[in-house]
Amino acid sequence: MGASGNAGKAGYAMVSSLANFPGPVYAINPRAAAVGESILNLETKASVAELKGQVDLAVLTVPAQMVPEALEQCGEAGVTAAVICAGGFSESGDEGSALQQQAVHVATTHGIRLLGPNTSGFMNPRLGLFANFMPSVTTLSPGPVAVVAQSGGxxxxxxxxxxxxxxxxxxxxxxxxxxxxxFVEVLDHLANDPETTAVALHVEGVADGAALMDAVLRVSTRKPVIAIKVGKNDVGDFAKSHTGALTGSYEVTRAALSQAGAVVVDSLAELVDAVTALSTIRLQPHPGPGAAVITGQAGPGLILADALAEAGVPMPALHSETTAQLQQLLPALTYQRNPVDTGRPGGSFPAVARAVSEDPSIALTAVYALDEPGAFDPVAALGPLSGHVMFASGGPKNVLIQQRERLRELRIPMFHSPDALAHGVAAVVKDAQLQFAASQWPVRPAFGRGAILGSTLDESEGKRLIAEAGVQIPAGRTAANRQEAHAALEDLGGPLVVKVLDAAILHKADVGGVHTNIRTPDQLDVALDVIDRIPNRSSGRYLLERQAGYGVELIVGGVRDAAFGPVVALSLGGTDVEISNVSPQLRVAPLSRPAAIDMVLGLPPALLAGHRGSPPIDPEAVADILLAVSELLMTYSDITEVDLNPVRITAEGSIVLDALIICELQH
Amino acid sequence: MGASGNAGKAGYAMVSSLANFPGPVYAINPRAAAVGESILNLETKASVAELKGQVDLAVLTVPAQMVPEALEQCGEAGVTAAVICAGGFSESGDEGSALQQQAVHVATTHGIRLLGPNTSGFMNPRLGLFANFMPSVTTLSPGPVAVVAQSGGxxxxxxxxxxxxxxxxxxxxxxxxxxxxxFVEVLDHLANDPETTAVALHVEGVADGAALMDAVLRVSTRKPVIAIKVGKNDVGDFAKSHTGALTGSYEVTRAALSQAGAVVVDSLAELVDAVTALSTIRLQPHPGPGAAVITGQAGPGLILADALAEAGVPMPALHSETTAQLQQLLPALTYQRNPVDTGRPGGSFPAVARAVSEDPSIALTAVYALDEPGAFDPVAALGPLSGHVMFASGGPKNVLIQQRERLRELRIPMFHSPDALAHGVAAVVKDAQLQFAASQWPVRPAFGRGAILGSTLDESEGKRLIAEAGVQIPAGRTAANRQEAHAALEDLGGPLVVKVLDAAILHKADVGGVHTNIRTPDQLDVALDVIDRIPNRSSGRYLLERQAGYGVELIVGGVRDAAFGPVVALSLGGTDVEISNVSPQLRVAPLSRPAAIDMVLGLPPALLAGHRGSPPIDPEAVADILLAVSELLMTYSDITEVDLNPVRITAEGSIVLDALIICELQH
Structure with a gap:
């Protein structure tokens, strides 16, 4: 509908794409139909009404304003699926949003499912169905990868x-x-589509994060999902003008996709490399599958090994039995550990590849060798290792493409550079790790359990709530006046930290509300004097706590993301957190214990080991705190933010030194 | 020499490569020559002696042990250039090193220049000269890019x-x-080679850093150099086993290459994208050339803009005159700032591209548009903007390749994805910035000026040396005993910092040698008591200094790199420096003032602006300190390390709170 005989118009381009469909296709164009003209050899009809009961899919290239009427006609003709290409809907402001609502209303009334609006369409090369106004799509070949992109472009x-x-x-x-x-509808279709062995997912913004995560999880338990999230950097309101969806939190969306089992990549090139690998090979779930590198040329092998190390791929040392075999197989001067450098590939290469690939520490072998006809045949050498080997080579393009086709038939992915191979290996390893993690991922309950906390807590109340979950807080007392404060000092003994206690004061230190090293009644009075000068206090209360020992500090936080709901965060504490460039570890709640421990292990190694005289970080203890925050967010649906800042890692344990729990009234 | 008739041998492969040379080529093989056999149709000779005076280049595929003798024969035959392919020289241990020395000695004696050993050779497609034992190199086409790789592979x-x-x-x-x-010899050749418009440089390890920098600078002032440094991650001793060269400091090498004007990239794919761009386009030197994005499809445009922002490419807002023009040219719903989203490209696209490209803020325009035959012709639309425009598209491969060829003739680089285009744009912008920086780069003097400092300085001496260069240090006194210390307290007034003064104690705080907030004689005595208990002090001296005000802390350092000589470093201070992910800013000394300021401006913006109540950082003041360290390293050739840690940014200025200057006795 909207078919046109004028080259250059989208309605012409769409007809030229659809004309490839082996089944019947009609061009709806009243003027052409009136004079019996065909468009690109397709029979024309004046209206979809003439095709009542015969149409499986209506493709609309009519302008936005005509869409509701066209859908009405579709509904009357018994059409149940339609693609709307036109822009000018919700992405373009209030008027467009109203038009979109109207279109959806018409479609719902008639039971029509809609793709779009504001899309170029979709393609199914196996069916010869190219419902897209970019006519060169008809050159696309069928294959095993499904693309689900938020943007038609x-x-x-x-x-x-x-x-x-x-x-x-x-x-x-x-x-x-x-x-x-x-996303959800297409992903659910793909989970059950036998033609699809891997899914490439492009995400700009997300409306319902939980539904997306569940849908990705349903696919990723069956086949690999590789995802890219756009919008790391602020590019003004261009993103908003595009699909109408805000790009949303880049880091939360990536964390959520990863949690749902998707391998999240950083660029389209990396996406293609990852899909090339994962549409052919998938390892068993494993927390850390080992990769080996075999190279015929040291230089490219070094680049490959460097890139794998950068991507965090485990490259275990080979077992002594394997190195003993390699010693028999390779000349003395070659490097025979992992990486294995064979020198110029010779007759022993297949045996070398087999020995390495059969090493019990090795789940996946990455092989690089330049094209040397006569000296090395990758098909013969690697064919027997199918399923556990990937290859890259350099050489004339046509030679490499021929090899790639032959290797693909053997289920061996092949790349044209060592760094592309590294992307592929990293993706396959990550997928195995995510599968392992997902097996420990609890079924997501609906957000919140309806409980209401009621109001933002002061520090003492917040700490009590956290302590009930088994998390350590400093020994302390609240004091309603000076007498109680002095009694607390006597009871607790010094040194104490003395703070203003007031839920309305969010940045206590900035207003003189935090005093450390208080040991004597005199020091206490000085501190209380300063606190009492803080303006606009809602009460005269103080918090006195025994001062914690030395140690590094972390921040454990919780937020309620607009798209993904409750999110738990772990980041560096201290004054340098904003400039440290170490990304926080994020997970959508509820957390499993293994996921919480995984977050802790994602901290910088120097910090984990015990930084600058601090005791080492106990992953179980910090995981307890992360789980407590997860539980709080899940239990109380009105908590919008939890900020445990800092959590100090001391010789006496991991202690929450401050707790802020913010609630927002619900409507 | 070492020519073989056995397929699979390197000596056979080499002959098959060399056979393409249009001039005379002879295969040296005594056995074949004896029976009058040719090898791959090449005339055979028993010895190079038979070709006395006729040979421009000898290519040796003989085993390592036979190389010195073969070179001897070459020398006697008047050969002045040779390629040695065999491995088994300095990369393989002491014996190989001796053999390499022997080979070089023979070559030097006879005036032969050597490429190798341990290389596959070189290729010059324009001359039809493929001196490489990988025979498929003969398919390589001539073009404008030179490759200088440390590794033959x-x-x-x-x-x-x-x-x-x-x-x-x-x-x-x-x-x-x-x-x-x-590197130096090949780079110097390329600087003057009219056929080469850009140089791709692959670096593993560097022996003489200054010579490499000078050679890169000689090229980069004439044509772009794009460099990749391998070895970011530790891959064991594999690197060492390869070329025998240690991979050396990854960060220092990258900083040095960049300083010499090379665009340093992170992967081979990025290298290819950068070379694709820079072999065709080079902007005038500019500190921050502005890039514009025009896209026919919003989704890929968003990816492009995101990637450019990530790479730090300036994308200035368009001038009001330009946006007024765009309003005339484009439909109302399109995004018309920067990026410019044209919607589906139509007839106005060429005018849009011209308007944006002529905007006074825009030096380079990046255009993305999917292949839409009939609707958009990139050659017609972009041809007039040659020199200031780059393009990427999606579509059938053969169509894109045809377009790429046509656009290349017009000097418009074309890519096949938005992120590859982003790499290309980022490289061209970076090159213009580096050209600008290099124009301010002083000619490098020889390292050091021969002056000798003599011995490691204690803190007070170190600070005095730094202060002589105009850098601020705290007001302070040294004290040889308690009386002098108390006198200093009286004189200076509190609060003071009191420290042990001893050049042999490198980590004063760890042994109780640093005491802050000393205001009273009693507090001073307590501090001195603790200091006096430090074992193994070489003297009983103290340093008393007025305590500096609050502020963020930086570390300014200097080291003497084995390959590049004196290097100045600027990094975050505070306890989190080791766990932060912010790379130090590095520059090879001597620094120019603009380079020093550029280092400061490379600090995290949050820190520059005044972090957590600290005063903002004054780039000029910190540059003074960097220049002082540079000057120290250049003046005293025996200083191996300078560590100004911390430098505190206070309301009273940028103050060096501690100074460690280490000298090593020279032999």
Whole structure:
């Protein structure tokens, strides 16, 4: 609908794409139909009404304003699926949003499922169904990878990039505004699609994070999902103008996708490399599968090993039995550990590859060798290792492409550079790790359990709530007046930390509300004097606590993300946190204990080991705190923020020194 | 020499490569020559002696042990250039090193220049000269890019990757062990080679850093140099086993290459993208050339803009005159700032591209548009903007490759994905910035000026030396005993910092040698008591200084790198420096003032602006300190380390609170 005979118009381009479909396709164009003209050899009809009961899919290239009426006609003709290409809906302001609502209303009334609006469409090369107004899509080959892109343009860009890499697509969808069919619907289809062995996911913004996570999890338990999240940097309101969706929190979305089992990558090139690998190979779930490098040329092997180390891929030393075998197989001057440098590949290469690949520490072997016809045949050497080996080479393009095709048939992914191979290996290893982690991931309950905390807590109340979950807080007392404060000093003994106690004062230290090293009644009075001068206190209360020992400090936090709900964060404490460039560890709640421990182990190694005389960090103890925050966020649906800052790692344990729990009234 | 008739041998592969040379080529093989056999149709000779005076280049594929004798024969035959392919020289231990020395000695005696040993060779496609034992190199096309790779394998990998990207090579060299011809010789040749418009440089380890920097600088002032340094991560002693060169300091080498004007990239893929751009476009030197993004599809445009922002490319807002023009040219719903989203490209696209490209803030325009035959012709739209525009598209591979060729003739680089385009734009912008910086880079004097400091300084002496360069240190006194210490307290007034003064004690705080907040004689005595209990003091001296005000802390350091000589470093101070992910700013000395200021401006913005109540950082004041360290390292050739830790940014200025200057006796 909206078919046009004018080249250059989207309605012409769409017809030229659809004309490839082997089944019946009609071009709806009243003027052409009136004079019996065909468009690109397709039969024209004046209206979809003439095709009542015969149409499986309506593709609309009519302008936005005509969409509701066109859908009405579709509904009357018994159509149950439609693609809307036009822009000018929710991405363009209030008027467009109203138009989109109207279109969805018409569709719902008639039981029509919608793709779009504001998309170029979708492609299914195996069916010859190219419902996309970019006519060159008809050159795309069928293959095992599905693309689910939030943007119609990225869907096309990715489908072509995969095609260039010799990887065809099973289905390739641009969601556009996602007014009806969105991530969840397409992912659920793909989970059960036997033609699809891996899913490439492009995310700009997310409306319902929990639904997306659940859908990704349903796919990733069956086949690999590789995801890219756009919007790391602020590019003004351009993103908003595009799909109407805010790009949302970059880090939270990545953490959530990863938690749901998706391998999250940083660029389209990396996405293509990861998909090339994971559409062919998937390892068993494993917390840390070992990779080996075998190289025929030391220089590229060094680049490969460097890139794998950078990506955090475990490269275990080979067992002594393996190195003994290698010693027999390789010349004396070659490097025979991991990486294994064979020198110029010779007759022993297949045996070397087998020996390394069979090493009990090695789950995946990455092989690099330049094209040397006569000296080295990768198909013969690597074929027997299919499923546990990946390859990269350098040489004339046509030679490499031929090899790539032959190796692909043997289920051996092949790349054209050592760093592309490293991306592929890293993705396969990460997928195995995520599968392992996902097996420990509890079924997500609905957010919150309806309980209401009621109001923002003061520090003492917040700490008590945290302590009930088994987390250590300093021994302390609240005091309503000076007498009680002095009694607390006598009871607790020094040194104490003396603080103002007031839920309304969020930055106590900045207003003179925190005093350390208080040992004597005189020192206490000085501190209380300063606290009493703080303006606008809602009460005259103090908090007195025994001062904790030396140690590094962490921050454990909880927020309620607009898209993903409760999120637990672990980051560095101390004054340098804002400039440290160490990303916080984020997880969508509820946390499992292994996930909490994994967050702790993601801290910088120097910190974990005991930084500058601090005791080492006990992962179990910090995990307890993370789990307590997760539980708080899950229990009380009105908590919007938890800020345990700092948590100090002392010789006496991991102690929460301050706790802020903010509630917002619910409507 | 070492020519073989047995397929699979390197000596056979080499002959098959060399057979493509249009001039005379002879295969040296006594047995074949004896029976009058040719090898791959090349005339055989029993010895190079038979070709006396006729040989420009000897290529040796003989085993390592036979190399000195073969070179001897070459010398007697009047050969002045040779390639040695065999491994088993300095990369393999003492015996190999001796053999390499012997080979170099023979070559020097006869005036022969050597490439190798331990390399696959070199290629010059324009001359049809493929002196490489990988026979498929003969498929490489000539082009404008030179490859200088430390590894023979990486030379091949890169040459093929550039070929796949449609970029040919002018010369492509694998240095191997670089026993004679190394980076400097090849770079100096390329600086004057009219066929080369850009140089791709692969570095593993560097022996003479200053010579490398000078050679890179000589090239980069004339044509772009794009460099990759391998060895970010520790991959055991594999690197050492490879070229015999230690990979050396990754960060110092990158800083030095960048200082010499090379665009330093992180991966081979990025290298290819950067070379694709810079072999075609070079901007005028500029401290911050502005880039614009124009996109026909919002989704890929968002990825492009995100990647450019991540790479730190300035994307200034367009001038009001430009946006007024765009308003005339584009539909109302499109985004018309920077990025500019045209919506589906139509007839106005060329005018849009021209308007943006002519904006006075814009030096370079990056255009993305999917392939839409009939709707958009990139050659017509972008051709007039040649020199200031780069393009990327998605579509069928053969279509894109045809467009790429046509655009390349117009000097418009084209890429196949938005992130590859971002790499290209970032490289061109970086090159312009480095050209600008290099114009302010003083000519490097020889290291050191021969002056000798003599011995490691204690804190007071170190500070005095620093203060002489105009850098602020705290008001203070040294004291030889308690009486002098008390007199200093009376004189200076409190609060003081009281420290042990002893050049042999490097970590004063760890042994109880630093006491802050000393205001009274009693407090001073307590502090002195603790200091006096430090064992093994070489003297009984103290340092008393007025305590500096609050502020963030930096560390300014100097080291003497084995390859690059004196290096000045600026990093975060405080206890979190080891766990922060903020790389230190490094520059090889001597520093110019603009370079020093550039280092300061590389600190995290949150820190520069005044972190947590600290005064903002004054770039000029910190630059003074960096320049002082640079000057110290240049003046005294026996200083091995300078550690100004911390430098505190206070309301009273940037004050050096501790200074450690270590000297090592020279032999």
């Amino acid at each position: 990225v869907n096309l860009a990715l489908a072509f990039m995969l095609d260039h890499a010799g990887i065809g697509t099973s289905l390739s969808v641009g969601l556009g505004n996602g007014a009806d069919v969105g | 990486v030379n091949l990998a890169l040459a093929f990757m550039l070929d796949h990207a449609g970029i040919g090579t002018s010369l492509s060299v694998g240095l191997g062990n670089g026993a004679d011809v190394g």
